[in-house]
Amino acid sequence: MGKPTECEGDEKNGEKLQEEAVNDKLVPHHQHYADTPPEAEENDIEAAPSGDERETWGKKVDFLLSVIGFAVDLANVWRFPYLCYKNGGGAFLVPYVIMLITGGIPLFYMELALGQYHRKGAITCWGRICPLFKGVGYAVVLIAFYVDFFYNVIIAWALYFFFASFTTTLPWVTCNNYWNTPDCVDGMKSVVPNNSTNMTLYINGLSNMTMYDSVANINSSAVNVSSAVNNGTSAAQEFFERGMLELNKAGGIGEVGKIKWQLALCLLAVYVICYFSLWKGISTSGKVVWFTAIFPYVVLLILLVRGVTLKGASLGISYYLTPTFDKLTNAQVWVDAATQVFFSLGPGFGVLLAFSSYNKFHNNVYLDALATSSINCCTSFLAGFVIFSVLGYMAETSGKDIKEVAKDGPGLVFIVYPEAISTLPGSTFWAIIFFMMLLTLGLDSSFGGSEAIITAISDEFPIVRKKREIFVACLFSLYFFVGLASVTYGGAYVVNLLDRYAAGYSILIAVFFEAIAVSWFYGVDRFCKDIEDMLGFRPGIYWRVCWKFVAPVFLLFIIVFGLVFHEPLTYEKYVYPGWANMIGWLIAMSSVVCIPGVALIQIIRAPGTLLEKLRFVITPWRETQKHTVHAQTNDIRLNGGHPMDAV
Template sequence: MPSPAPDQKMNPRSPPPAAAIRNARVAVREKWSNHMEFLCSCIGNSVGLGNLWRFPYVAYKNGGAAFLVPYIIINMLVGRPIYYLELLLGQFSSSGPLGAFRLSPMFQGNAFSMMWGAFITTIYYQVVLTYAFLYLFHSFKRPLPWSDCFKWWGATPEGCYRRSPEHGSGQRLCDNVRRNLVAAGLNDTGAEHLVAVSYMNRTVLVSQNEYSARFAGCLNANASSTEAFYNDYVLNVSPRIEDAGELQSSLLICYGLCWTLIFLAIFKGIQVSGKVALITATAPYFMLGVMLLRGITLPGASIGLRYLLLPRWEALFDGRVWAAATEQVFYSLSIGTGGLVLYGSFQEFRADMHGSVRIICIMDFMTSAFASLVIFSVLGNLARTLDVPIEEVVSAGPGLAFITYPEALALLTFPNLWSVLFFTMLFMLGIDSQMANCEFVIKSVQDLFPPLEGRRETLIVGWAYGMDRFCFDVAFMTGRCPSYYFLSAIKYVSPVVLGTFLVYTLVTLPRSTVGDYVLPIWADGYGWVVIIAVARVVQCGNDWWRALSPDSDWGPYETKYRARYFVQLEESGIAELYYPIDKDTRSAGGAFRSPMGRNPAIN
């Protein structure tokens, strides 16, 4: 395949495509002020809440240290190549997904699905940021509100109890006693006085003496102070999804403050958000380091670290472990969300991002690893302090961030200090990803209305667009074609791995739950309606080739590269594979014409 050098001079016998120069876009797209802002913005976009509250639990549940084997393999064969691909698409087109996916009009709906997904994600992420902001505010109060059942936030003796070092092992809940009796299947039908004990629609009969002995001193409260604070005070959870509940004024205020901070960070574009990322992407590592040093020196830290790091090699033969690794790679790197294409579009056209991608992926993995050590060292201390098995304190998602970990921090010396550090770190990790989502949605709306100013990607670029054309584009832009490792991963490995993962996920998809509450069928159906991609209808008649081929004006955004690109594309012979040359037009000094009858430079 011909690979002309980026600075190759035009053949004087082949005049520059006058129409291309005449119709080229002249708007100047903003660029990163320096490479460090680009690097920190990408790290901030990829390193987020999933590294802190999801990866540790996923690794623990899927083989411990053995989980790193499928995670690293999927990261190398699928995650890193697609990450690089998205950045290259944005860099070459100097536009977000709506412009980048014009390389294959049939699949341009992917860009709209990314935009819709980013919009939905901003709603969810903003709520999580609101929780973190509210907890950060309460972290300055002494004592910490969730450290005990205080009346000022609505705790009652009937619904709340305090887990403490003095009563960790002896503090028994009546609900747990019922569960254990039913699970044991005790039925003392020979006793004279029987008592029925029910749990989860199951009932057993025990003697009066057995009942009195089992339930002596147990607590009827059904939630610890951290659980009650989160569910009853912060969220005021309603008993059913059909009940909307009441508006929480404290959450509303924090929600508005968080949106104000997001606005101040992005209203001037990347010229401001890039500088914000220099702080929000680096400060969490300092906090993570401080908490790691404290965590591994706590009594009982070895208990948690042993459960995390002890490899269970048999897990490697379980398909669910590989599916979990694939899901975590995409979740962690923020692949397929549109933010990477957007950030790549702000990069200089000639910049080589191969080394940057390697750094970003390594930083993402190291963050997940260090976060796991921080989380499980503190959870090990919590299990030792309360004298309970570590399985009882391990959780994931919001339950880890707002229930389990705050409880562990409340038992440390200087609990306010550690709580402030933790929730500041949580907020900074989340705000980076939120800035990327918001910028993507805003830029997409501006692309749709100029006056306002993953999986499928591999199939589109690898097969529909074609690797020859893609190699030509990258060589024109950076001076070299991507490696065979990258090309093979994009064209063959990634589609096979992701196709298998998609089928497996659809077959094993469970019902949605919130804690122990199983959502009704209609709620699951509504969720599917929300995630359906918004498709753009591209009319190409019955010509499948036209639908799969890039738009006739697909090429570099900037004028100084645009004209040269079309000339070299024609001279290389690749253009004839997509657009038959109109000899009459060429002899008149024009550019080649596409089957659509438009000049390839018409925007």
């Protein structure tokens, strides 16, 4: 072969320069800089403003506490202990652990790894993983948006109880208050079964709670706290329903009545706390969680020590732990285990993606996932001892069977447990720290949901990032004014409606498509290579199998079972009208429809023929960028330009 001509040399040199430039743009940047992300800070196609570097956690422990605070919430206190008791005691740990290690932790690990590698919020991240599934990002953000409307109302309830506890005589102890009825029975006399109010929490018909564990649906299989004498109701129950909520003044979902200003002020206080915890980003929230994530453990340990010293505590704990292996043949036990694992860990809300996106690139997210998910589950187990030691005390004191007081749902933390601690010496102190614990459990979970929205929108629309304080103020103002419907006399009906439809099936469907997008479109091999780039090792066959096969089946199992056994929406004896259920389904579908809707838009906007469009939208963002640069280079060369002009 002869020596290349000058023209040929320029062309080859141009191709070489172009290839080097493309590689510099597309090869993971950590090969050049230790703690930079694998992709440039472009927002899909457009580059971020010059000098706009992504914030990182001040300390690794800030990240860990944020994740723990998000995952450990009210469900750990009022849901898991009851499920364990109801589904075979210690035997329930068998399906729980199986579902945890095959479905829960793999999904938890997957989201943390995706967020850390791509360093973007939910919308942009899913657009880069697979443009066809960018709608998943919009769906999870919209779900988090809906849930925030009512989840913070539950925190406002806890704040109301917290303020009400600053008195020598707790208001839910006696029956001589203006809200009480002639049927009111005070003290521990009320811990007797009857046919009065039942309370439980159903998250969208799946009988479970999430990181946004709503306290809404107060109906079937829940907390019976009333007197056998004249079918009376407990003073604690009347304080909750008539003193705080004032449900007796509402006529249903269509007649919610006036705003209760005390609850409205509590809700405003919650949003003020959230604003000043999040307005500056993780630099502020990362410090606040040092209190909100750690304080609940201090209180749990104090309550545990006090609980196990009470008369009858051993009885309650034995009911909690005694294994009944026959229960494992019941399919509902396995469904309860799966739903509890999923909603307790909380994948799919965009929170894990958001939090991990602020990590340093080489942070060991694998150990983080194992540690935080394990702490979450151990917390649930610990809470069982706290709850059942007190329930054993209640059963012993009232002379009733543990079955008559061992229930789940909001009634446990707003009726039964407050009533129990009101009988202890220093009841005011116990009430204050208990409701302070509920506040902190709820707040850091709320921080996570809000941060998921803020991060996702800021990354997708970079101009928002520059005006974060204003955007966060507008977001929480919108939450507050719309949320006023949930602090009316009939606000509990609104909360119940949102609880059922805002997040259950829709979030399960969204996470199902997440698993499909990563495993079958982005590719398990490519995902494992990304993890190797960050950590220096590839996930083993166990993780690959879980991500590709077990996790999708795990999610499909919960969805199908929940749909088959879907129950009509009720609140105690109140049956919601058809129009209310229709609104609920519209809320649920409005998030799910984002997945096919955005997919269609992505296909329409993609270049080329229909086949080329489909190929384009199922190709990861990095690959499409590389092809775009090559195409631009060829066009520039044909027009007499230099190949480097394409970069």
